[in-house]
Amino acid sequence: MNVVLSTLNSKFIHSSLALRYLKAYGEAHGQAYDIVEYTINMPVLHILSDITEHDIDVLGFACYIWNIEMTLHVVDMVKAVRPDIKIVLGGPEVSFTADELLERCPNIDYIVQGEGEEAFHALVTALQLGNDGLNPVIPGVRGRRNGSILGSAEAVEVRDLSTIPFPYTEEDMDDLEHKIIYYESSRGCPFSCQYCLSGNKNTVRFFPQERTLEELQWFIDHGVKQVKFVDRTFNCAPKHHRPLMEFMRDTETDMNYHLEMEPELMTDWETNILCETPPGRIQIEVGVQSTHKKTLDAINRYNDWPYIQKSIRPIIQAGRTHVHMDLIVGLPHEDFNRFGQSFNDLFSLQPHALQIGFLKLLKGSGVRRMREYKYVADPLAPYEVLSTHVLPYDDVRFLKYLEDVFERFYNSERFRTTFGYIGQQLIHGETDAFSYFCDMTRAWLKEGNHKVNLKDIDQIEFLYRFFLAKGDTIAAELLQYDTLVSYRGKVRSEAVGLPKQTKELLQVGEAFWRNEEIASTFIPNYTFKEWRKIRQQYVEMTMSRETASYLGIQHIPEGAFTVIIDVNQEVAPFIRPENIQ
Incomplete structure (x- = not known):
């Protein structure tokens, strides 16, 4: 039986860890699968043409909010020209609404709900034996027979992660040379945040620690530039994560590790190691989301903001670990001004990046069922919120523009010296950071910059004009300096006082x-x-x-x-x- 696994990644540099886990598990149990990956930027007919070059009996797709609609389109096209292929969907976007999707899309044969290694292998085994995989029931597998939806209705987990083989091979290293390497040392989350799916079962399981250390060394030996951990809460168990962090700090390598860490669980130990690790070795993502207690209570999340400041500030000041902090627009009870306060709180730490995200009503998440907050959201993936009970659409729309401006100038880190200076003025001055970037956004919109594609020098000229309009000569001159060093002197303009060097x-x-x-x-x-x-x-x-x-x-x-x-x-x-x- 010929089995092909596929997904539509959001960018070329991305790769699918899930497909490689499925393939490794299948091979360990005597089944061979092929993997073909595409991106959402590719024409559907090109994807169809490539898929139909293969001799396929079972075709599986990994589904996420960024690819679900396009995946369903590809499924319909495949079924139209190869009706005998069995189509199997899996992934977080289909794991909690299997019946709804099977009813809506008749070309889907099966949906694997939850973690798919054991369930998908069992389904392929059943099909190889001539069974339909629905009777007897396979945990996690839902499908149709004669127009009826049958099978398991549960999203499953793999209890013993040691049964899942290492997902990467020597051949992968050639294919993934210019792509991000994703990896995990644990699955699940100890928290139950209502905007997320990871904590639905409140369970956390770990891959064997010694094996994880060996696999990290394997990445080093193969010259991998960055390993991005997808553990939802990397630092949730000291016995597990501390030896890994010591390995990252002490093993000589140019590799970078990306970790998602929960600030509430950070102690002096984690803070100290991130302050002393070699520069560029580790980068952390810290999801604060909001500093408003009423908001946090509504989404079943707890943040002790003074404690978070105590844990994170020294890491940023030490300058060895890149710190990325997150906020979410559209959470309950957080209107425009209160979101501004959360923004100011995080900005006061001067993180290397402050990511402004927008609430998505994910299928299976608690917020999707919270009618009292009068959510209006895009009905199609990624289900992004357009307004709430306290945040009208016009405010959301403006914050979208602010996010774009902030991403271009602050988060890009091309103007780190400039915004380091501005940050100090905002933290200690009369104008707060949120108001300042709102002013910058209004100036951006007034010039119509949101409607055109600007070159780098056009954006720099905008900043230069904005700083001079604010009467901030120092910021304007620091912008000149940042432009020179960020672009190695190759971006010049008389309009920003940088004539061509002669x-x-x-x-x-x-x-x-x-x-x-x-x-x-x-x-x-x-x-x-x-x-x-x-x-x-x-x-x-x-x-x-x-x-x-x-x-x-x-x-x-x-x-x-x-x-x-x-x-x-x-x-x-x-x-x-x-x-x-």
């Missing part, structure tokens, strides 16, 4: 550049070769004393001065000495 401009300070003895006191091992090399790496610019001081430049003179910026950041900015003979 030999003539540099020759104003020719005496400095030709005096290797003096220049090498600022630039170690400096030798003068040719103007082209200097022009590519160094930029001379004027700036205020306040901006120079913020950049850490020493010995700033009272009069005019010229600052030299190394766009490669091999040396810190410095003031070019004058009157060199």
Whole structure:
């Protein structure tokens, strides 16, 4: 029997861990499956053409909010030209509404509900034996027979994760060279947040720890650049996660680990290790979602904000671990202004990224059943909320634009120096961060930027105008600096005070550049070769004393001065000495 597993990833760089688990489990039990992956950006007819090149008896699709509608379209097309293929759907998007989907879509033959390794293997075994997989009932498998929907109605879990083999092979490393490697050391979640599906059963199970350490070493040995853990709460069991974090800290590697961590469960131990781990080794995602107690109570979540600040602030200040924090727009009782307070609370920590998400009424989630909050949402996946009992659509719409602006400028980290300075002013000044970014969003909309595709320099020019309109010369000059170092001097514009560097401009300070003895006191091992090399790496610019001081430049003179910026950041900015003979 020829079995093919597929999914439509949201981007090319993504890969499906679920399909590889199914394949590994099947192979361990004598079944061979092929995997073919696509993206939602590919034309349906191209996907259909590729699928029908294969000789298929059973075709399985992993379904998520980002691909469900397109997957159903592909299913209908496949059935239209290959009606004998058995279609099996699985994944979180179909696990809690199997009957509804089977009734709506007659071309679906089976739905695997919950974790699919054991259930899918049992279904394939039944089909190989000539049975329909519905009688006897296979836990987790729902399907149709003669127009009737039969089988199991439960979403299943694999109790013993040690029975699931390692999902990656040597061949995968070639195929996934330029893609994100997903991995998990546990399944389930100890919490029951009502906007999420992971805590539906309040159970957490772990893969064997020694095996996990061996697999992480396997990734290192194969030169993987990043391993993204999909554990819903990585730090929920100290006996499990602490040895893993010690391994990450102590094992020499250039690999990066992405972990989702619950701030309420962080102790001084976790904070300290994230403060001392080698820079860039670990990045954490911290889901706060809201700091409003009434909101948190409604979604069955508990946050102790003072405790979270105590745990997270030192990690951000240490600068070794990238910290990504999350908020959700549209939660109960959180109107526009109260969301702004949650935003300000998180912003006060100056995380490397502050992600603004929008509530989705996921099938199977508690919030989907909360009629009292008068949710209006897109009826199609991803079921994003359009308004609530306290947040009208116009506010949601504006926050969508604010999220886009904030993502472009703050979260991109291209302007980290600029927004580090602005952040300090907002945290300690009269204007709060939410109001400031609302002003920026209004200026963005007033210029009509939300309706056009802007190049990087267009966006930089917008920021420059915005800062000058605010009377913030320091922010404008720091933007010049960030533009030079973020784009290695390749993005320039007269409109932001960054004319193209020319030999003539540099020759104003020719005496400095030709005096290797003096220049090498600022630039170690400096030798003068040719103007082209200097022009590519160094930029001379004027700036205020306040901006120079913020950049850490020493010995700033009272009069005019010229600052030299190394766009490669091999040396810190410095003031070019004058009157060199």
